[in-house]
Amino acid sequence: MSATAIAANNLVKIFGSGPNAVTALDNVSLTISDNEFFTLLGPSGCGKTTLLRLIAGFEQPTEGDIEIFGSAVAGLPPYERPVNTVFQHYALFPHMNIAENVGFGLKMLGREQREIDEAVTTSLSLVKMEEFATRTPAQLSGGQQQRIALARALAPRPKVLLLDEPLSALDLKLRQAMRTELKTLQRDTGITFVFVTHDQEEALTMSDRIAVMSAGLIQQIGTARDIYERPDNRFVADFIGDSNFISATIDVIDSDVAHCVIGNGLTIPTQLVGDHRVGDTVTLAIRPEKIGLSGGGDWIIKESIYLGTDTSYRIASGTQEMTVREQNARTGTARFNVGDAVSLDVAAQTTTMLRD
Amino acid sequence: MNLPQNPATRRFLGLLPAWLVIGIFMVMPMMILLVFSFMESDPYGGVDPGFTIEAYRQILFDLNFDDELEFDPVYLIIIGRSILLALIAVFGCLIFGFPVAYYITRQERRVQNMLLYLVTIPFWTNLLVRTYAWILILSGDGVIEQPLKSLGIIENSLEMMYTNGAVATGLVYSYLPLMVLPIYASLEKLDFRLVEAAHDLYASRFQAFKQVIVPLAKPGIIAGCILVFVPSVGAFIAPDLLGGGKKLMLGSLIHLQFASSRNWPFGGAIAMLLLAFVMIALLWQLRSARKRMEESG
Ligand SMILES: Nc1ncnc2c1ncn2[C@@H]1O[C@H](COP(=O)(O)OP(=O)(O)OP(=O)(O)O)[C@@H](O)[C@H]1O
Ligand SMILES: [Mg+2]
Numbered sequence: 001m002s003a004t005a006i007a008a009n010n011l012v013k014i015f016g017s018g019p020n021a022v023t024a025l026d027n028v029s030l031t032i033s034d035n036e037f038f039t040l041l042g043p044s045g046c047g048k049t050t051l052l053r054l055i056a057g058f059e060q061p062t063e064g065d066i067e068i069f070g071s072a073v074a075g076l077p078p079y080e081r082p083v084n085t086v087f088q089h090y091a092l093f094p095h096m097n098i099a100e101n102v103g104f105g106l107k108m109l110g111r112e113q114r115e116i117d118e119a120v121t122t123s124l125s126l127v128k129m130e131e132f133a134t135r136t137p138a139q140l141s142g143g144q145q146q147r148i149a150l151a152r153a154l155a156p157r158p159k160v161l162l163l164d165e166p167l168s169a170l171d172l173k174l175r176q177a178m179r180t181e182l183k184t185l186q187r188d189t190g191i192t193f194v195f196v197t198h199d200q201e202e203a204l205t206m207s208d209r210i211a212v213m214s215a216g217l218i219q220q221i222g223t224a225r226d227i228y229e230r231p232d233n234r235f236v237a238d239f240i241g242d243s244n245f246i247s248a249t250i251d252v253i254d255s256d257v258a259h260c261v262i263g264n265g266l267t268i269p270t271q272l273v274g275d276h277r278v279g280d281t282v283t284l285a286i287r288p289e290k291i292g293l294s295g296g297g298d299w300i301i302k303e304s305i306y307l308g309t310d311t312s313y314r315i316a317s318g319t320q321e322m323t324v325r326e327q328n329a330r331t332g333t334a335r336f337n338v339g340d341a342v343s344l345d346v347a348a349q350t351t352t353m354l355r356d
Numbered sequence: 357m358n359l360p361q362n363p364a365t366r367r368f369l370g371l372l373p374a375w376l377v378i379g380i381f382m383v384m385p386m387m388i389l390l391v392f393s394f395m396e397s398d399p400y401g402g403v404d405p406g407f408t409i410e411a412y413r414q415i416l417f418d419l420n421f422d423d424e425l426e427f428d429p430v431y432l433i434i435i436g437r438s439i440l441l442a443l444i445a446v447f448g449c450l451i452f453g454f455p456v457a458y459y460i461t462r463q464e465r466r467v468q469n470m471l472l473y474l475v476t477i478p479f480w481t482n483l484l485v486r487t488y489a490w491i492l493i494l495s496g497d498g499v500i501e502q503p504l505k506s507l508g509i510i511e512n513s514l515e516m517m518y519t520n521g522a523v524a525t526g527l528v529y530s531y532l533p534l535m536v537l538p539i540y541a542s543l544e545k546l547d548f549r550l551v552e553a554a555h556d557l558y559a560s561r562f563q564a565f566k567q568v569i570v571p572l573a574k575p576g577i578i579a580g581c582i583l584v585f586v587p588s589v590g591a592f593i594a595p596d597l598l599g600g601g602k603k604l605m606l607g608s609l610i611h612l613q614f615a616s617s618r619n620w621p622f623g624g625a626i627a628m629l630l631l632a633f634v635m636i637a638l639l640w641q642l643r644s645a646r647k648r649m650e651e652s653g
Contacts, residue, residue, distance in 0.1 A: 058552050078555040091553035095571045104567075105557035156557065 004070065005160055005192040006032040006055060011064035013050050013216075024050040026216035027064075032194060032209075034069075034159075037186050039195045041203040042213035043239070048196040049088060051213075052162045055194065057081050069159065079108070084153040088164040088196075090145045092137040098124070098148055099133040105156035123151040126185060142169040147178075154185075160192045167202065179206055200240045204228065212236050228287075234354050237285040244286045244322045245354075250278050257348055260284060263320040264298065269348035273355055283354045288312065288325035290350035293336065297343025301336050311335075315342065386631070393624030401618040411625035431609070431626075438606040439633070441520060441595075442588035445527035446535075449584045450577070452528065453535030457576075458569075460536075461543040472540065475533050483530060487597045490526050491517065494598065518600035526594030531587060535580035542576030543569075575648065582641050586634050606630050 013025040024047045032038045040048045053059045055066060057078035065074050073081055084105065092101050102123050103116040111119075124130045127147035137145055146169045153161055166182075167175045183206050186193045197203055203210050204224040212219045212227060212235070220232040231237035234245065248260035251267065258272040260282060270284055293313070302321075303314040311334045313324045324344075326335065336342060393411050395403040415435075418428035460471045478486060492498050494516040504510045516522055546569065554564040570577070592607035601608070606626060613623030 056556060058555075078552070079558045079560055083556075085553075085556045087549065087553060089549060091547070091549050093550060093553070093568060104554070104559075108554075108558040108560075108563055108567075152557070 002036075003034040004031050005034045005036065005068070006030075006194070007067040008051070008055070009064050009066075011051070011054060011066070012062045013047070013054060013059065014062045023216050025054070025061075028213075028216070028218055029064075030211055030218060030221060032192060034192055035190050037183065037193045037195065037206060037208045039197060039203045039207035039210045040213055041197055041200060041210050041240075042219075043198055046213045047216045048198075048213060049164055052085065052164055052194065052196060055081075055160075056083055056085050056162055082158055083160040083162055084156060084158040086146075086149050086153045086161070086163040086166045088168070090137075090149040092145055092148055092152070094137055097134050097136050098129070098140075101137065101148060102152045102155050104152065109156060119155045119157075123155040126154065126181075127151045143171065143174060146170065154189075154191075157189070158191065160194065163193060163195045165196055165198070167197075168199075175202075182206065204240070212239060214239070229350075229352075231285060231352055232355055234283065234285070237352065237354065242288050242323065242325075244284075244288060244291075246284045246286060246320070246322070248282055248284050250276055250280050250282060253278055258282075258353065260353075264317040266317075266344065268346050268351055270351045270353045271348065273353040276353075285352045285354055286322070286346060287350065288323045289327075290346065291322070291324045292345035293324055293326060293342045294345065295336075295340070295342060297341055299342050299344060301338050301340045301342060304334050304336065304338055306334065315344075389624045389627050393621050393628055395621050397619045397621045399618065401620065403620050408621075411619075411621035414622050415625060415629065434604050434609055435606060435629070437520070437603065438589050441524050441527060441603075441605060442585050442591075444524045445531060445588040446581050446584045448524065448528035449532050449535035450581065453532055453580060454539055454573075454577070456532075457536045457539035457543055460540055461546075468544075472537070475536050479533060483593055484597075487526055487530070487593050490522075490529065490598055494522055494525070517598065518602050520599070520603055522598040523595050523603050523605070526598040527588045527591060530591070530594060531584040534583040534587070538579035538583065539573060539576040542573045542579075546572050575645070578641050578644055582637050585637055589633055590630050 008028055008030050011025050011028040012023070015022045015024055028047075028051065040051060042048055050059065054061050055068070057073065057076060057080075060074070065072055067073065068081060068083065093104065096104070099117075099120050102120045106116045106119055120133070121130065124133060127150055129144065129147050129151065132140065132144065132148070137148070140148065146166060150163070150166055153163075167178050170178060179202060182193075182195075185191075195203075195206065204227075207224060209221060209223055210227050211221045214235050220227055220236045222230070227236060227240055231240065231243075237243040237245070246262050246268075248262045248268065250258045251261045252259040253272060253276075256272050257269050258276065260268050260270055262268060262284075268284060268286070276282055289310075293315075299315045299317045299322075301313050302316050305312045306328075307325075308328075310325050310327055313326070313336065315322055315324055322344075328334070392403050394407055394409065396406045396408055396410065398404045413425070415431050416427065417425040420426045456475070460468055460475075463471065493500060495501070496513045496515075496517070500516070501510070501514055504514075550568055550572070551564050554568045555561075559567060589605075590607040590610070591605060592611045595601075595603055595605040595608045596611075599605070599608075604612075606629075610623050610626050610630070613619045613626065617623075
């Protein structure tokens with residue numbers, strides 16, 4: 001286990017007071033390891049930026065404390081913390097050209113001009129913006145400004161880089177290219193990345209670990225696989241990917257596998273979570289692509305949507321409905337038509353019993 | 357009514373009111389002053405016809421008994437003092453005005469409006485009256501010296517009145533709002549998230565102030581400096597009341613020429629000189645504004 005870069009302990013952040021008080025963070029604890037690519041994922045307004053601002057030192061926590069590389073940073077101003085931020089709103093200095101913007105951090109650290117120039121060139125080439133060195137921020141597009149913001153934060157080689165949705169203004173192709181590059185950059189430099197996004201694909205493809213947040217709370221922390229395959233609760237299962245939420249009754253418990261019966265009598269084996277007993281009603285989350293279909297049975301295809309690589313079926317049996325996704329592997333046409341009768345095949349390892 | 361068809365004529369007619377206002381209220385008085393400054397003075401006030409550069413000569417040279425030109429620095433000293441005191445006033449206003457403007461911008465919107473209102477309140481009272489108040493503050497039996505004397509801290513008068521310092525104080529006091537308002541206007545537009553970004557990149561408070569706040573507030577600072585310099589260099593109330601007429605400035609000198617000395621051409625010549633200083637200051641502002649435009653693309 002490598003060293004801890006950032007530890008947040010029971011962070012609470014309340015803005016305002018009295019009836020106007022907003023709880024932006026509600027008892028958040030997490031540890032981020034050195035060299036880790038850590039992502040904060042959550043919907044708009046869930047407190048991602050607030051958490052970054054507490055780490056960077058722009059805000060003081062209402063309760064709780066933060067340690068950066070083992071030392072408490074309470075009361076330390078931003079300029080004395082070994083972290084740099086890529087701001088969601090770029091915050092480039094309008095009165096300086098691009099090279100001056102990128103070199104600003106090193107200049108403030110009192111480095112020699114030659115060293116600054118070198119770092120500026122390196123950082124600009126990392127984001128493929130070398131030829132823009134003498135322009136001013138006003139002469140760049142939003143996506144270009146975002147890349148400069150990244151170069152500026154990287155230039156002083158901080159120990160921790162806080163990135164607040166740094167790819168949001170880029171077009172799809174550039175965003176995909178930058179994902180790979182950011183990931184490579186992070187691996188090569190060994191800088192700890194705390195990366196904020198509300199794009200789940202971005203989170204899944206880049207992160208070592210992800211913290212899923214909602215309404216100021218951390219819902220789950222884990223690897224991309226953990227979070228996708230084993231969501232802790234309904235919010236996580238719903239926010240990341242698609243899920244069928246199905247209410248079921250536990251029929252038989254066989255060591256740690258619970259056999260759950262759903263509305264139409266179908267039995268689905270699931271990993272047992274918590275201390276449920278036979279007869280309890282639980283919610284199962286089943287990913288649409290984890291369900292196998294075969295011809296003939298008591299489910300009817302209600303709808304079939306062609307999605308390019310996949311086909312999405314809405315199937316029903318009595319009042320029970322589900323979405324199933326199947327790859328258009330070789331044929332390029334759907335295997336079933338609306339009105340066909342099918343049966344389901346769900347393996348034990350692919351469904352999740354939700355805790356709540 | 358038939359509108360003229362020719363677009364050029366129509367444009368001319370449309371702008372006519374503006375040209376008339378500028379012509380009657382701004383250009384014409386200047387032209388009259390300019391013409392007067394090249395005429396001969398009438399001992400009973402007013403001017404006599406005839407062209408002469410006598411008035412301009414008088415600024416630098418005196419005629420001695422043999423009708424020879426003799427360099428006389430007395431007016432040059434007044435010019436120098438005027439510029440110096442105006443620059444001191446600008447500096448003083450900047451030192452006091454910037455923190456005030458900064459403080460105001462950091463308040464809530466509602467409080468900001470109230471503070472701005474307070475800053476402008478002195479303008480509602482006559483400048484003459486307000487400058488008299490400074491006599492009560494600075495004079496030998498004023499509110500500063502009296503208590504110090506009765507407490508035995510000082511024995512002799514501090515002699516604060518009728519000094520350059522007193523005049524400068526009066527000027528700073530008179531024109532401080534003219535510095536605060538434009539600086540406030542540009543600080544108000546400043547995105548304080550840029551200051552955060554500077555702190556994030558290891559800039560201390562002072563560095564962030566120097567590298568980010570001041571450069572971005574520069575348009576307001578320059579405007580404020582000009583707005584304070586222009587009336588200061590031509591001021592006559594503060595020099596008269598607080599300088600006691602001993603510390604003459606250009607404004608008082610001009611005032612004297614048209615009132616008691618009855619030398620209108622000389623007054624006009626000095627007024628033209630003052631105009632030249634103001635033009636130089638404005639050109640400087642124009643140039644730096646243009647440079648800023650070029651920088652920001
Ligand atoms: N300075 C502030 N004063 C009052 N409320 C604030 C302040 N900053 C943030 N909030 C509130 O705190 C909550 C979290 O805001 P935050 O900016 O952290 O969200 P976010 O997760 O970054 O959202 P987004 O994805 O839209 O950027 C929001 O409800 C927001 O309105
Ligand atoms: Mg945000």
